[in-house]
Amino acid sequence: MIHMFQPSVGAKELEAVGKVFDSNWLGYGQQTKAFEKDFADHLGVPPETLLFVNSATSGLGLAIELLNLGPGDDVVLPAVSFVSNASTVAATGARPVFCDVDSRTLNPSVADIAAVLTPQTKAVTVLHYGGLPGDVIAIAALCRERGITLIEDAACSVASTVNGRACGTFGDIGIWSFDSRKIITTGDGGMIYVRDTELARRAHRLAYHGMEDRGAFAAAAKEPRRWWDQQIHEIGRRLIGNDVTAAMGRVQLRRLxxxxxxxxxxxxxxxxxxxxxxxxxxxxxxxxxxxxxxxxxxxxxxxxxxxxxxxxxxxxxxxxxxxxxxxxxxxxxxxxxxxxxxxxxxxxxxxxxxxxxxxxxxxxxxxxxxxxxxxxxxxxxxx
The missing domain is CATH 3.90.1150.10 (Aspartate Aminotransferase, domain 1)
Incomplete structure (x- = not known):
């Protein structure tokens, strides 16, 4: 059988994972932070605006959560999208509103999106179909003009650019996928970019149970007494990636x-x-x-x-x-x-x-x- 998708992994990825095993630290740590920095360099954005998460779907859900959406809010997205784009919206009680796409490129035009905007539209999500960037510059301008958050599902677009600028960075939030079918893979995993640095810090908190620091070691580096105490002010979940998959991702990114x-x-x-x-x-x-x-x-x-x-x-x-x-x-x-x-x-x-x-x-x-x-x-x- 000739398959649609197939990962390209081998000895270099195994060697990187082996070094993580030898370090005795498998969770979110130095390799994860290094992967975020490597990917930030690849995109041309500050490292603190990126977070390695356990899947792109987690990243989409986190993006919606950052916007505090709920009943009465609309999110516009192309009907040709992966189901998680709509399900993460619907799960909040907000309404997914589907727009048309060009029959050849399978990407929406700015006119397609403008046609379905409502006074209740709080966000627009675009998918760069198959890696084709689409009308993202005009769509980003429209969203800025209307005060609407633009989310870019760049799951298929890890190396796509327009005029030298990386897809996923034109809007307010971008998400990439590294699942087993993507060009670079960490088995499962994804990356989320949040342009606003304060909102990015909130994304980091929400992705790890609302905590400012990920574990006692991080806290101990800042506080010599009772480093195990936590200041938690909102409910979060566990969405973060880990050093095992991040080490694999760093090798894959070099091979991209x-x-x-x-x-x-x-x-x-x-x-x-x-x-x-x-x-x-x-x-x-x-x-x-x-x-x-x-x-x-x-x-x-x-x-x-x-x-x-x-x-x-x-x-x-x-x-x-x-x-x-x-x-x-x-x-x-x-x-x-x-x-x-x-x-x-x-x-x-x-x-x-x-x-x-x-x-x-x-x-x-x-x-x-x-x-x-x-x-x-x-x-x-x-x-």
Missing amino acids: PDFVKRRGAIMAEYDWLLADATDIQRPPRLPAGHVSTNYFYWVQLDPEIRDEVAEDLLRRGIYTTFRYPPLHRVPLYGSAADLPGTDAAAASTLLLPLHQALTDTEVQRVARELLAAVDARTHRRAA
């Missing part, structure tokens, strides 16, 4: 440029192999100044054959998928939104395998089998 370069080469090969296929639309070109992490490679097919082509490929040992099923169609949220761009994208889009461990032979096989499946299904429909 090579990962992105290889993925870009795979995308270019797909483009070349599928260039003459009139029944297959390839991903749209990036605008000037935009750099993608190359997380997804998607094709768009006649909706009449898309599902059948996916089934044919699966039988031939090639796993494809569509991410993310539109949330305005999920019964839980009770949305009656009319989103034609989203519906068109959801009916026609198919993601092809893309990970840095794919060989050229496997890429050629995927393209060859896709072309054969589309040709067979198209001729069968025409017969």
Whole structure:
């Protein structure tokens, strides 16, 4: 089976984890802080504005918690989003409001977002689909103008930039994912960026039971007597990462440029192999100044054959998928939104395998089998 996603981990990651074992400190400690600093350098932001957490979903939940949302508040997000973007909002009693996306880029435009803003809108969440930055500059400007918090779900965009600026840093809060399917992985884990330094300090407290310091060792460094006492003023949870996974993340981050370069080469090969296929639309070109992490490679097919082509490929040992099923169609949220761009994208889009461990032979096989499946299904429909 040729898989959609596959991690690239090995001896260097094992060596880093082994050193953590030897240190006898596995929790949140020096490796975690170093990972936060490394990632801050990667993004170009102050280290104190970042926090390594146990998942991107935890980061999204923490972002919503920082905004003190509740019943009567609206949060706008594209319908093509991962479910946690909506569920973390709904869990507070606030209302997820879904906006449309462009049927080709699967990203919302500033007009799509503006069309669904209400007087109750407290936040907007955008997803950079597949690593494509989207209309983030204009969306950030709109949110600033309206006094609305902008949250960037940069889970797929660890190396995406616009005019040299990292995706996830245009808004007020950004979240990245390091789960097992992402380009760099810590098994599970994520990073949250909070632009406002005072709000970032609150995020650190909420992520560890409301405590100012994470454990007696940290407190003892500041207070020589009764260092075990805690000043806790609000309820928090345990969302923090640890040194074992952070050590792995530091190695993965150093490997990121090579990962992105290889993925870009795979995308270019797909483009070349599928260039003459009139029944297959390839991903749209990036605008000037935009750099993608190359997380997804998607094709768009006649909706009449898309599902059948996916089934044919699966039988031939090639796993494809569509991410993310539109949330305005999920019964839980009770949305009656009319989103034609989203519906068109959801009916026609198919993601092809893309990970840095794919060989050229496997890429050629995927393209060859896709072309054969589309040709067979198209001729069968025409017969």
